[in-house]
Amino acid sequence: MARSVTTQHKTIATVAAWIVALLIFFPILYTIITSFKSEQEAIQGFNLIPSGTFESYAEVQAQSGYFKFFLNSVILSVGSTILALLVAIPAAWSMAFSPTKRTKDILMWMLSTKMMPAVAVLFPIYLIFRNLGLLDSRIGLMVMLMLINLPIVVWMLYTYFREIPGEILEAARMDGASLWNEIIYVLTPMAVPGIASTMLLNIILAWNEAFWTIRLTTTDAAPLTAFISSFSSPQGLFWAKLSAASTLAIAPILIMGWFSQKQLVRGLTFGAVK
Amino acid sequence: MATQQTRSLARFMMAPSVVLLLVWMVVPLALTLWFSFQQYNPLNPIRDGFVGFSNYALFYSNPAFLYSILNTLTIVVSVLVITVVGGILLALLIDQPMWGQGIVRILVISPFFVMPPVAALVWKNMIMHPQYGVFADIARFFGLQPIDWFGQYPLTAIIIIVAWQWLPFATLILLTALQSLDGEQKEAAEMDGAGFISRFIYLTLPHMSRAITVVILIQTIFLLSVYAEILVTTNGGPGYASTNLPFLVYQKALLEFKIGQASAGGVIAVILANIVAFFAMRAVGKNLDK
Numbered sequence: 357m358a359r360s361v362t363t364q365h366k367t368i369a370t371v372a373a374w375i376v377a378l379l380i381f382f383p384i385l386y387t388i389i390t391s392f393k394s395e396q397e398a399i400q401g402f403n404l405i406p407s408g409t410f411e412s413y414a415e416v417q418a419q420s421g422y423f424k425f426f427l428n429s430v431i432l433s434v435g436s437t438i439l440a441l442l443v444a445i446p447a448a449w450s451m452a453f454s455p456t457k458r459t460k461d462i463l464m465w466m467l468s469t470k471m472m473p474a475v476a477v478l479f480p481i482y483l484i485f486r487n488l489g490l491l492d493s494r495i496g497l498m499v500m501l502m503l504i505n506l507p508i509v510v511w512m513l514y515t516y517f518r519e520i521p522g523e524i525l526e527a528a529r530m531d532g533a534s535l536w537n538e539i540i541y542v543l544t545p546m547a548v549p550g551i552a553s554t555m556l557l558n559i560i561l562a563w564n565e566a567f568w569t570i571r572l573t574t575t576d577a578a579p580l581t582a583f584i585s586s587f588s589s590p591q592g593l594f595w596a597k598l599s600a601a602s603t604l605a606i607a608p609i610l611i612m613g614w615f616s617q618k619q620l621v622r623g624l625t626f627g628a629v630k
Numbered sequence: 631m632a633t634q635q636t637r638s639l640a641r642f643m644m645a646p647s648v649v650l651l652l653v654w655m656v657v658p659l660a661l662t663l664w665f666s667f668q669q670y671n672p673l674n675p676i677r678d679g680f681v682g683f684s685n686y687a688l689f690y691s692n693p694a695f696l697y698s699i700l701n702t703l704t705i706v707v708s709v710l711v712i713t714v715v716g717g718i719l720l721a722l723l724i725d726q727p728m729w730g731q732g733i734v735r736i737l738v739i740s741p742f743f744v745m746p747p748v749a750a751l752v753w754k755n756m757i758m759h760p761q762y763g764v765f766a767d768i769a770r771f772f773g774l775q776p777i778d779w780f781g782q783y784p785l786t787a788i789i790i791i792v793a794w795q796w797l798p799f800a801t802l803i804l805l806t807a808l809q810s811l812d813g814e815q816k817e818a819a820e821m822d823g824a825g826f827i828s829r830f831i832y833l834t835l836p837h838m839s840r841a842i843t844v845v846i847l848i849q850t851i852f853l854l855s856v857y858a859e860i861l862v863t864t865n866g867g868p869g870y871a872s873t874n875l876p877f878l879v880y881q882k883a884l885l886e887f888k889i890g891q892a893s894a895g896g897v898i899a900v901i902l903a904n905i906v907a908f909f910a911m912r913a914v915g916k917n918l919d920k
Contacts, residue, residue, distance in 0.1 A: 369726035377737035402767040446643035471907040475876035476896035477658035564745040566858035613743035
């Protein structure tokens with residue numbers, strides 16, 4: 357009796373959850389489906405079965421040089437993440453292993469910089485970039501994305517590093533390990549998972565950043581966010597091509613995101629929810 | 631001696647982060663503040679100079695300003711209500727025993743990884759388009775007149791898109807909190823005859839309160855600066871119907887070249903964000919001590 361009730365409960369929960377999940381996922385699913393339609397099919401009303409043509413993908417590349425924007429997205433998100441890690445690892449390390457009274461204040465202050473609305477400094481940044489010749493340059497945008505995400509990177513690394521037990525270091529030291537051996541054999545293996553998680557989340561955030569990447573680029577350094585936004589103009593309304601471009605733009609990050617659910621929670625709540 | 635050394639090493643290791651963030655915060659903000667008291671037009675530099683508070687006065691007297699503040703707050707509050715209530719319900723649903731829970735989670739979390747311009751364009755063209763969108767297809771199927779979302783209900787349309795992007799975030803975080811709830815406590819409550827509702831009110835909700843706070847605060851930071859979604863869908867219109875504060879500042883600065891007024895708007899945006907940040911920092915700070 358009790359068993360049949362649970363099975364029934366499970367069936368209802370399964371059906372309800374799948375319906376809601378598919379509804380939420382539907383816009384993405386429909387975009388992927390439409391990307392395999394011809395332009396003609398795409399505007400012929402609701403239809404879940406595409407003819408399976410790849411012509412939209414080929415045309416997006418042929419007409420706009422899609423791959424260049426894709427490459428810029430990769431360079432900017434990975435580059436800015438590496439820059440951020442280089443700056444943040446020492447800081448997070450020292451705050452986690454030799455905290456002072458002011459460590460907490462510094463962390464809070466770093467977080468507060470994240471709350472400054474980007475638009476408030478739009479013009480000064482625009483001016484500075486123009487005067488330094490950094491408008492539409494990958495280096496300039498990379499530094500920009502690094503600065504935006506630096507507080508999150510420091511915070512995330514800090515929460516990971518803090519979980520490495522300090523006693524292990526002492527034990528290694530007692531056993532006569534040199535500082536160098538300590539770093540190579542004890543600390544690095546323990547720190548790598550945290551650094552990798554941080555890197556993953558930061559790449560996702562940088563890839564999807566859609567204010568500075570749109571406003572500070574025109575063509576040379578423009579990543580996918582800027583490229584896709586250009587579709588909003590009326591002459592760019594081609595459903596199938598738009599879908600193909602969108603699918604390519606979100607696919608890599610979607611897959612990375614699926615693997616980083618846990619890290620995402622931790623990184624975006626600053627360790628408050630694990 | 632050793633501690634002295636460690637301390638200076640620690641300072642040295644922190645210096646790059648601290649200096650970079652300090653420069654990033656102080657320099658542009660100081661410039662914005664300075665410009666907000668200037669008449670500055672890159673296209674017509676003859677009348678440039680110090681003008682006191684008149685930029686603020688102009689910004690205030692601009693009818694768009696009131697609209698933009700109202701729209702900003704409407705977006706923040708509506709999306710918060712939808713995502714927090716929806717997120718709690720969804721988290722409760724997904725937490726039930728079921729088949730294929732992992733896949734359901736993946737499907738639900740996906741919209742969060744879609745970059746804002748893609749999310750906005752997909753909704754604008756594929757879902758809400760008055761002629762070719764799925765909503766129009768559904769309306770016609772029932773013999774109804776399709777709704778011109780971005781013409782008639784531009785702000786609602788934007789709220790729907792933004793809520794779709796943030797619902798997964800709220801759900802994921804609340805689900806994580808829910809799953810850390812002690813199973814024994816739940817069982818004990820069940821044994822004592824507590825129904826689903828009272829278990830939810832007296833056990834689950836208090837347990838999730840911290841996660842809910844975090845969701846509200848973090849989303850508020852991002853929702854105050856919704857930008858790309860407006861840029862690619864309504865462009866702030868019709869009129870000022872869907873212009874929020876960030877969008878208004880962008881228009882003043884880069885389209886109209888009214889730098890002084892834009893900067894005054896920027897300063898107001900900073901003040902607004904600071905009010906929110908004050909509460910955010912306190913809540914997150916409390917969590918640090920645990």
